[in-house]
Amino acid sequence: MKKHLAIAMSIVMLCMTISGCASSGTDGTADTETDVAATAEEASAATEDASATAEEEFQSSIMFCGSTSLYPIMSSLASSFTNEYETWDAVDASFPSKNVSIYVAPGGSGVGVSAAVDGTADFGMLARDIKDGEKAELGEGYQEFVVARDALTISVNANNPIVDVMDDMDIETIQKIFSGEYTTWDQVDPSLPHETINVYIRDLSGGAYEVFQKTVMGDTEISTNATQSASMTELATNIAGDEWAIGYAGYGAYIKANADGEKLVAMKVEGVEANEENIRNGSYVIQRPVMFVTGDEISASEQAFIDYIFSQVGYDTVVENGYIPAFTPES
Amino acid sequence: MTMQRALDIFWSWVIKALAALALFALAFVVLFIVQEALPLFGEVPVADFLLGTRWMPVDFGTGTSFGVFNFIAGTVAVSLLALALAALVGLGAAMFLACAQSDLVRAVSYPFIDLLAGVPSVVYGFVGLLVVAQVFMAAGISTGLCIMAAAIVLAVMILPFLISSCSESLLAERNRFLLAAQTLGVSRWSAMATIVLPAATRNILLSLVLAIGRAMGETMAVMMVIGNANVFPTLLGKGETIPSVIALEMGTAVAGSLHYHALFAAGMVLMLVLLAINLLVSLLRNRLSQEGRRSVALGGYGGRRAGAVARIWAGASYALVVVAVLFLFGYVFWRGAHTISWEFLTQPPSGLVLGEEGGIAPAIAGSLAFTACAVVLGGIPAIACALYVSFYVRSRRMAGLIRLVVQCIAGIPSIILGLFAYSFLVRDLAWGRCVLSASTALAVMVMPFIEVRAEKAFSELPQAVVNASYALGCSRFHAIRTIVLPACKGELVSGVILGACYALGATAPLLFTGGVAFAGMPTSIMEPAMALPLHLYLLVAQGATSLDTAFGTACVMMALILASNAVATAYAHATQKDWRR
Numbered sequence: 001m002k003k004h005l006a007i008a009m010s011i012v013m014l015c016m017t018i019s020g021c022a023s024s025g026t027d028g029t030a031d032t033e034t035d036v037a038a039t040a041e042e043a044s045a046a047t048e049d050a051s052a053t054a055e056e057e058f059q060s061s062i063m064f065c066g067s068t069s070l071y072p073i074m075s076s077l078a079s080s081f082t083n084e085y086e087t088w089d090a091v092d093a094s095f096p097s098k099n100v101s102i103y104v105a106p107g108g109s110g111v112g113v114s115a116a117v118d119g120t121a122d123f124g125m126l127a128r129d130i131k132d133g134e135k136a137e138l139g140e141g142y143q144e145f146v147v148a149r150d151a152l153t154i155s156v157n158a159n160n161p162i163v164d165v166m167d168d169m170d171i172e173t174i175q176k177i178f179s180g181e182y183t184t185w186d187q188v189d190p191s192l193p194h195e196t197i198n199v200y201i202r203d204l205s206g207g208a209y210e211v212f213q214k215t216v217m218g219d220t221e222i223s224t225n226a227t228q229s230a231s232m233t234e235l236a237t238n239i240a241g242d243e244w245a246i247g248y249a250g251y252g253a254y255i256k257a258n259a260d261g262e263k264l265v266a267m268k269v270e271g272v273e274a275n276e277e278n279i280r281n282g283s284y285v286i287q288r289p290v291m292f293v294t295g296d297e298i299s300a301s302e303q304a305f306i307d308y309i310f311s312q313v314g315y316d317t318v319v320e321n322g323y324i325p326a327f328t329p330e331s
Numbered sequence: 332m333t334m335q336r337a338l339d340i341f342w343s344w345v346i347k348a349l350a351a352l353a354l355f356a357l358a359f360v361v362l363f364i365v366q367e368a369l370p371l372f373g374e375v376p377v378a379d380f381l382l383g384t385r386w387m388p389v390d391f392g393t394g395t396s397f398g399v400f401n402f403i404a405g406t407v408a409v410s411l412l413a414l415a416l417a418a419l420v421g422l423g424a425a426m427f428l429a430c431a432q433s434d435l436v437r438a439v440s441y442p443f444i445d446l447l448a449g450v451p452s453v454v455y456g457f458v459g460l461l462v463v464a465q466v467f468m469a470a471g472i473s474t475g476l477c478i479m480a481a482a483i484v485l486a487v488m489i490l491p492f493l494i495s496s497c498s499e500s501l502l503a504e505r506n507r508f509l510l511a512a513q514t515l516g517v518s519r520w521s522a523m524a525t526i527v528l529p530a531a532t533r534n535i536l537l538s539l540v541l542a543i544g545r546a547m548g549e550t551m552a553v554m555m556v557i558g559n560a561n562v563f564p565t566l567l568g569k570g571e572t573i574p575s576v577i578a579l580e581m582g583t584a585v586a587g588s589l590h591y592h593a594l595f596a597a598g599m600v601l602m603l604v605l606l607a608i609n610l611l612v613s614l615l616r617n618r619l620s621q622e623g624r625r626s627v628a629l630g631g632y633g634g635r636r637a638g639a640v641a642r643i644w645a646g647a648s649y650a651l652v653v654v655a656v657l658f659l660f661g662y663v664f665w666r667g668a669h670t671i672s673w674e675f676l677t678q679p680p681s682g683l684v685l686g687e688e689g690g691i692a693p694a695i696a697g698s699l700a701f702t703a704c705a706v707v708l709g710g711i712p713a714i715a716c717a718l719y720v721s722f723y724v725r726s727r728r729m730a731g732l733i734r735l736v737v738q739c740i741a742g743i744p745s746i747i748l749g750l751f752a753y754s755f756l757v758r759d760l761a762w763g764r765c766v767l768s769a770s771t772a773l774a775v776m777v778m779p780f781i782e783v784r785a786e787k788a789f790s791e792l793p794q795a796v797v798n799a800s801y802a803l804g805c806s807r808f809h810a811i812r813t814i815v816l817p818a819c820k821g822e823l824v825s826g827v828i829l830g831a832c833y834a835l836g837a838t839a840p841l842l843f844t845g846g847v848a849f850a851g852m853p854t855s856i857m858e859p860a861m862a863l864p865l866h867l868y869l870l871v872a873q874g875a876t877s878l879d880t881a882f883g884t885a886c887v888m889m890a891l892i893l894a895s896n897a898v899a900t901a902y903a904h905a906t907q908k909d910w911r912r
Contacts, residue, residue, distance in 0.1 A: 071848050072873065075680075076681075079682075103847045103850045104847055105846070107842075110582060119763075196473075221393050224561045225562060225569075238474050242474055
């Protein structure tokens with residue numbers, strides 16, 4: 001009899017926990033009944049009790065989602081922010097003392113916009129310009145925060161004999177290589193050996209794919225024989241491992257790959273070299289902003305984290321991850 | 332009506348309701364996927380979709396088209412190739428095991444080979460990338476990613492299932508024929524090759540067909556090694572499978588767009604093919620048992636020489652399998668052991684480049700959270716379903732139908748479950764990305780696994796004990812509560828732990844539903860969390876600088892799986908009751 005009662009009670013408590021949690025959505029301000037909070041194993045992010053109704057709803061968890069280029073930077077900043085201030089009241093005394101929870105989910109620039117639009121994330125991370133249609137969907141409260149600039153280098157393996165022949169490629173040659181019109185290296189330059197050109201690109205959900213298509217390929221389609229890589233670093237690693245490779249490795253990934261000795265060599269595009277200066281001043285055309293966007297109003301806690309991103313710590317993190325910061329740190 | 336009787340009826344209804352829940356899961360998932368897929372065919376004719384080769388889902392100025400022919404071809408090609416390789420080695424190893432003299436060899440080998448089944452798909456992809464692809468690269472293929480490499484990795488993945496089901500059938504046939512053959516003077520191996528093997532042919536073919544179903548649904552490992560290019564598959568060329576295209580493009584597709592519906596349609600094609608395979612197997616199996624014992628033509632495959640060949644083949648295959656297991660675990664532990672430290676296990680990831688410093692504690696905790704949730708959500712309906720089939724069901728036809736449904740659920744690829752959870756739970760029900768969404772997908776995945784084991788445990792209980800309790804006046808639920816469950820406790824717990832292992836290794840369902848790249852320690856099931864397999868996948872994608880951490884993560888996962896397998900097997904053994912006393 002006692003056992004039945006115990007089992008029935010635990011099922012009731014389980015149901016109450018789930019329903020209590022489900023009412024909170026993603027911002028962690030569940031209104032829980034205090035007796036449930038005591039028995040539930042997984043306490044909701046809100047440790048407040050009924051008296052919390054007096055306070056305004058405070059957003060203690062922030063969710064970023066999107067670009068595979070930006071998520072490592074965001075993850076690192078989220079980690080150091082959480083380590084430094086464990087609860088929100090350490091960030092600002094006027095905030096309640098709730099645990100800091102910042103989530104960073106990868107997926108690609110496309111995922112980032114989708115998530116921001118349908119509300120499954122607070123901020124969408126993009127590594128490309130936002131499209132007008134997407135901006136409209138995000139609504140009137142649209143804001144974008146450009147964290148860094150990245151360029152797409154046209155990189156070949158350092159062992160490819162082409163580096164001794166030319167260091168500059170014009171847009172037309174690049175188009176022909178990536179579309180599959182040139183299939184072997186000797187078609188690019190007769191002095192090169194008759195080896196197949198192995199093209200490496202990003203997959204469709206990456207912002208890079210779209211940037212490259214728009215700034216270089218135009219109306220020409222990229223060859224279906226190109227190998228898709230799930231991230232920039234993978235792309236760079238692939239080129240570094242293949243003597244006859246060519247691909248549009250991101251500037252950051254390019255720098256990182258060359259950290260222990262020259263593995264990749266970047267071609268100049270129409271005479272412009274891919275370096276920090278040319279990227280900053282816009283003369284290197286194949287470049288893209290790395291940013292996060294939102295359509296909602298920015299809460300106080302989100303603003304606090306954004307200030308942290310655009311501080312010296314953020315600047316150092318961006319540089320360390322191989323990107324060019326698009327801001328000067330506020331002191 | 333006494334309190335006892337009322338409770339009995341109540342709990343019986345609870346069991347029936349939970350069992351029904353488990354079965355409706357299948358119907359619901361299938362209907363949902365079909366519903367989301369159909370809008371595509373309003374715009375794109377079915378023939379164009381299935382036979383078209385151009386897949387350009389986003390309009391970059393050149394128009395869109397949705398043709399999945401190359402993906403279907405890629406899926407079929409990789410699966411068939413993997414099946415051929417696995418059959419060659421697996422059948423030999425199964426023969427070796429069936430022919431082995433002592434029960435001890437079998438008792439040790441089965442759990443050992445089953446370890447392969449416990450290794451997560453993402454670890455297979457990881458090792459495949461670092462070992463198999465490197466071999467192909469050294470042989471001259473650029474990047475080493477090709478259909479052949481994916482087939483090899485996939486073959487190793489389906490080996491354990493193939494070996495266990497084939498050796499079971501071979502063992503049964505051996506027990507029937509071997510003694511008689513030996514009295515007639517036929518040598519042991521000759522008998523195996525010319526009598527036992529032909530006799531088991533039909534069952535082996537059935538196992539092969541089932542294995543192909545598993546192979547086709549595999550996502551992560553194949554995606555990491557196949558090259559992902561929309562071209563018609565050739566042996567040493569790149570290709571792409573349907574699960575890969577879904578996993579790579581799911582997040583991009585804007586909800587409600589044609590791209591979105593096209594991905595669901597591709598998933599639907601895969602799912603329908605797998606359901607058809609399961610139905611086919613089920614029908615054939617029924618047909619088989621009805622045909623009864625047939626006489627076997629003696630001297631079937633070969634003759635005297637066959638024995639010697641069979642012996643060598645079986646021995647070599649078995650050795651190859653053992654080497655594969657040892658290599659897999661050994662390689663990961665060797666390369667990852669030095670990264671493991673107390674700090675690694677208890678600190679969150681940190682460092683300016685995340686993952687280079689600190690540890691993976693939130694990922695471990697997150698994985699445990701996902702697993703625990705999945706096991707609760709999936710294990711309870713699974714055990715209820717098994718109880719229903721074993722003790723409550725009235726007609727055999729109903730029992731057969733339920734088994735078929737469970738098998739079909741088992742056949743749904745995990746990426747499709749992830750797709751379903753993303754579309755229905757994360758978006759439609761607005762649960763958002765959280766542990767609960769992901770765990771529901773995992774629960775559906777884990778349910779058939781636990782149900783099959785629970786059913787097996789209940790069937791091993793002697794019917795006489797249960798009947799005696801009924802005769803003494805116990806109600807059904809009372810018998811279950813006081814006799815069946817305590818007696819089968821060991822097997823049930825062991826099944827649940829193994830199911831948890833299975834959920835631990837799953838990546839595809841987590842990708843868009845609840846797994847994130849960074850989170851703190853999990854505090855609520857309505858928030859997302861990190862997970863070990865996802866963390867590994869992301870580290871691999873990040874490249875060479877994070878390889879050490881990746882190995883450390885893989886090490887931790889393998890260690891957890893080894894430990895759970897050991898605990899589960901030991902516990903089942905310890906609580907095993909010998910009813911013959």
